Amino acid sequence: MVLIIVTLALKKSTGLQWILSGLTVGSIYALMAMGFSVIFSSTRVINFAQGEFSMLGGMLMYTFSNRAGIPALYSFILSVLIVTLIGAGFERLVIHPLKKPSVITIILITIGLSIFFRAAAKWIWGTDTLAIAPFSGDKPFKLLGATLVPQSLWIFGFTLLTVVLMFIFFNRTILGKGMRAAAENPEAATLVGVSPPATSLVAWTIAAALGASAGIIIAPIKFVSFDVGVMLGLKGFASAILGGLGYAPGAVVGGLSLGVLETIVAGVFPSGYKDAVAFLVLVIVLLLRPQGILGRQEKLE
Amino acid sequence: MSGNGNNELLKVEHVTKLFGGLAAVNDVSFTVNSGEIKGLIGPNGAGKTTLFDLITGIQRPTSGKVYFKGIDVVGMRPDEITSLGMVRTFQTIKIFEGMSVIENVMVGRHSRTRTGLFSSGFLLPRSRKEELETFEHSMRILEMLGLETRAFDAGTNLPYGQQRLLELARALACEPEMLLLDEPAAGLNPYETQELTQLLERIKSDGVTLLVVEHNMGLVMNISDEVIVLDYGEIIARGAPEEVQNDPKVIEAYLGSGIGNAKG
Amino acid sequence: MKQSVEKSKVKAKRCENKYKNFAIASVLILIVPLWARFIPGNLIHMDIVNVMALAGIYSCAVIGLNLLIGYAGQISLGHAAFFGIGAYSVAILSTRYPGFPAWLGIIIGAIISCAISWIVGKPVLKLKGHYLAMATLGLGEIGFIFFREATGITKGTVGIIAIPPLSIFGIVIDSDFKIFYVVWITVLLLMLFSMNLIKSRFGRALRALHSSEIAAEAAGVNTSKYKTVVFVMSAVFTAVGGGLFAVFQRYVNPESFHFSVSILFITMVVVGGLGNLWGAVIGSIIITFLPSIISALPYWFPFMPESLTNFGNYTLVLYGILLIVFMIFMPKGIAYALEISYSSALRGMKRIRDRISAMRYTKRK
Numbered sequence: 001m002v003l004i005i006v007t008l009a010l011k012k013s014t015g016l017q018w019i020l021s022g023l024t025v026g027s028i029y030a031l032m033a034m035g036f037s038v039i040f041s042s043t044r045v046i047n048f049a050q051g052e053f054s055m056l057g058g059m060l061m062y063t064f065s066n067r068a069g070i071p072a073l074y075s076f077i078l079s080v081l082i083v084t085l086i087g088a089g090f091e092r093l094v095i096h097p098l099k100k101p102s103v104i105t106i107i108l109i110t111i112g113l114s115i116f117f118r119a120a121a122k123w124i125w126g127t128d129t130l131a132i133a134p135f136s137g138d139k140p141f142k143l144l145g146a147t148l149v150p151q152s153l154w155i156f157g158f159t160l161l162t163v164v165l166m167f168i169f170f171n172r173t174i175l176g177k178g179m180r181a182a183a184e185n186p187e188a189a190t191l192v193g194v195s196p197p198a199t200s201l202v203a204w205t206i207a208a209a210l211g212a213s214a215g216i217i218i219a220p221i222k223f224v225s226f227d228v229g230v231m232l233g234l235k236g237f238a239s240a241i242l243g244g245l246g247y248a249p250g251a252v253v254g255g256l257s258l259g260v261l262e263t264i265v266a267g268v269f270p271s272g273y274k275d276a277v278a279f280l281v282l283v284i285v286l287l288l289r290p291q292g293i294l295g296r297q298e299k300l301e
Numbered sequence: 302m303s304g305n306g307n308n309e310l311l312k313v314e315h316v317t318k319l320f321g322g323l324a325a326v327n328d329v330s331f332t333v334n335s336g337e338i339k340g341l342i343g344p345n346g347a348g349k350t351t352l353f354d355l356i357t358g359i360q361r362p363t364s365g366k367v368y369f370k371g372i373d374v375v376g377m378r379p380d381e382i383t384s385l386g387m388v389r390t391f392q393t394i395k396i397f398e399g400m401s402v403i404e405n406v407m408v409g410r411h412s413r414t415r416t417g418l419f420s421s422g423f424l425l426p427r428s429r430k431e432e433l434e435t436f437e438h439s440m441r442i443l444e445m446l447g448l449e450t451r452a453f454d455a456g457t458n459l460p461y462g463q464q465r466l467l468e469l470a471r472a473l474a475c476e477p478e479m480l481l482l483d484e485p486a487a488g489l490n491p492y493e494t495q496e497l498t499q500l501l502e503r504i505k506s507d508g509v510t511l512l513v514v515e516h517n518m519g520l521v522m523n524i525s526d527e528v529i530v531l532d533y534g535e536i537i538a539r540g541a542p543e544e545v546q547n548d549p550k551v552i553e554a555y556l557g558s559g560i561g562n563a564k565g
Numbered sequence: 566m567k568q569s570v571e572k573s574k575v576k577a578k579r580c581e582n583k584y585k586n587f588a589i590a591s592v593l594i595l596i597v598p599l600w601a602r603f604i605p606g607n608l609i610h611m612d613i614v615n616v617m618a619l620a621g622i623y624s625c626a627v628i629g630l631n632l633l634i635g636y637a638g639q640i641s642l643g644h645a646a647f648f649g650i651g652a653y654s655v656a657i658l659s660t661r662y663p664g665f666p667a668w669l670g671i672i673i674g675a676i677i678s679c680a681i682s683w684i685v686g687k688p689v690l691k692l693k694g695h696y697l698a699m700a701t702l703g704l705g706e707i708g709f710i711f712f713r714e715a716t717g718i719t720k721g722t723v724g725i726i727a728i729p730p731l732s733i734f735g736i737v738i739d740s741d742f743k744i745f746y747v748v749w750i751t752v753l754l755l756m757l758f759s760m761n762l763i764k765s766r767f768g769r770a771l772r773a774l775h776s777s778e779i780a781a782e783a784a785g786v787n788t789s790k791y792k793t794v795v796f797v798m799s800a801v802f803t804a805v806g807g808g809l810f811a812v813f814q815r816y817v818n819p820e821s822f823h824f825s826v827s828i829l830f831i832t833m834v835v836v837g838g839l840g841n842l843w844g845a846v847i848g849s850i851i852i853t854f855l856p857s858i859i860s861a862l863p864y865w866f867p868f869m870p871e872s873l874t875n876f877g878n879y880t881l882v883l884y885g886i887l888l889i890v891f892m893i894f895m896p897k898g899i900a901y902a903l904e905i906s907y908s909s910a911l912r913g914m915k916r917i918r919d920r921i922s923a924m925r926y927t928k929r930k
Contacts (some may be wrong), residue, residue: 106637108892109892110757111831234702241699279707286692287689359782381787383784395777404769414766421767422665475785
């Protein structure tokens, strides 16, 4: 920790560079974390296939824009739409028919789904790392002495927009408010016309859309391949835990902090250990704040 | 029986439990003497189950002391308290799923047996002997409660009334000095309640001290030597069953909360 | 009292039955290499003894994991790390110190796993459900990153090659045939130990806390201790499997201990049957044979178009589907289905016998 601070103080511009790059990846983690939180807060399910939604998003974007030559905006909409339908379809076909599934059941089913998506993607697109063109050129520019690519701005903008839309949805619309209520008290929510099954469907739909768009907007920077979903998913989850699972503003804070922390660690330590940061954070937070994060519902009988 | 001279088996001193500023249990003090049956009554939400949780170590009191056999049990784990000889049952039945009736009771023998990982894994003679003893002891308890014919059925397949008995059997298998029963008659029909009353009398005559939370006034008033009435987490009355029944505060607490069965 | 003595006898008889089944199953497994060598390899296009040995290695881990998940109800998504600890212990010790006995390496691996799982298990097992799953996943991945990055110790992604074979009492275990017996005798011993365990005080405590931790505590079970002990036990079983894996493959690299291997173990547990010890063995055998069967399909059905039989490397798609399908339609696994069909077959036989004797009886009249 001291080492990090000293390094930051010594190289101010490097520090800023790290923070800005960290915020770029962090925004993606935040979007992923929101996906986890939405499903968890309304259905108490952790969707292990969340990362695969991003992978599918990126892959479809590649197919539509690079292969089929469809303009970026339409490709984006089309890709997100398809992944969203897949997410909603899975909820209807598999999650919904299960009556009171155990935690292990739901974990294994969503893991099964993620394995299936990954293998299917390998089948369809192969194992190559695929590149997607940035939305508006790739000419880097300087910001306060740090270098940024335009795609970073797209990412910041999109994340901000999503956060605002999510806030409006959960605080201003009847459905959103009902879903928040359903998380607290399913029976009361039923009385005001929000049924738990409907909540679950909407949550999965939103999560799939969030995952897909995160996967698409990061693709021009990080590329996309059949196995990107695993890490994105795990880091998104670590962010969600860091910020407090089931708490939407927490997801954003958690994602951004994890992104920055990871970039700094990668700058200071051998970069192979970068991925360990997310897992260390995950384990430490889970261990130090078990009461704070453990679901209330699991504690009380 | 009690070991310490003054005959106090359980002593609860100024126990308070706050949930986010609200007192679920507020400054409750009472003692239970060896060999008596004490009833604990009060309207729904009065804090009876929370009080049980505080005494048996499932929750920790915000302040106050609980002594069992003169030992301070606050901060002890529930299983340690069970090993000391204070055993509870639950209001919502918790029969172990996937285990037979006899196995459910055998789990209750846990604190009175010692076989560990290796002696059971390697099936040492010592463990076999203890296993047989555990089995026979548990079987005797089932016979006492009239459940012996269902011994090898799945515990969760028993009818409701027998599941309540099974919980009691599991608690008895711990060889308790004191039993805390949380609504043992809930969901029982009048005939079963009658049988339960006799059973509790018999358990008492075997030297077990009882603290019973119950909504069925008939049962409580019948068996209790003394009754404590809890409302909004505080003790509002205590005394012999007849006194308590006629206490205006008690009647008001029950009628006020809409449950008019105080005379039951 | 008299009746209870009768019941004890019934129970004792059941125990005998259990051992009889164990003996039958052991014989069935142990004779595999004896008949497998008479099947020409170019007929089935797979090496049964070799694949069975691998299945046995996985069984060690899967039996341990089944005790943890199926009986105690605590999930772990990081057991591949313990598999790795077992394998790397053998690999590092026997390549760095020539002449170091591999069996001692397996024991040391088990001890290291025991220590690490004890330190980690105690705090982690306070978590429940999804949180436990995620924490163990994180720990497993930290283990994987360590295997990959600590190049000074593990040689990183290159891996450790030329691991000397295991030798026991002067016999060098250098063929699939020999290692098959080493592996499966180990598995059967672990199996016997576990079978005794689950029917004992220890096993009852595990099953009780699976159902309700609060009720188990009220009955006197120190749940946190039992959860830790079963976690440690499963880690040790898994490390033993890992050690055998190292002397079986004779090389190790981090890929064999990735998150996906943890999932592979869990798939085996689920397909075999959660909370069914024989299920662990059956699940391991089925899932280990799956890739071999899939790659042999084009040879088995040469008359079919290759597009229908050649799945190549897409076995993973099947794993995913298997996992979902099993969890939805057959959550108790194959072993349970086998048990049901076995006992209904027995009942059917009895009915037929009864009918025949009834017919004889009426005829005689």
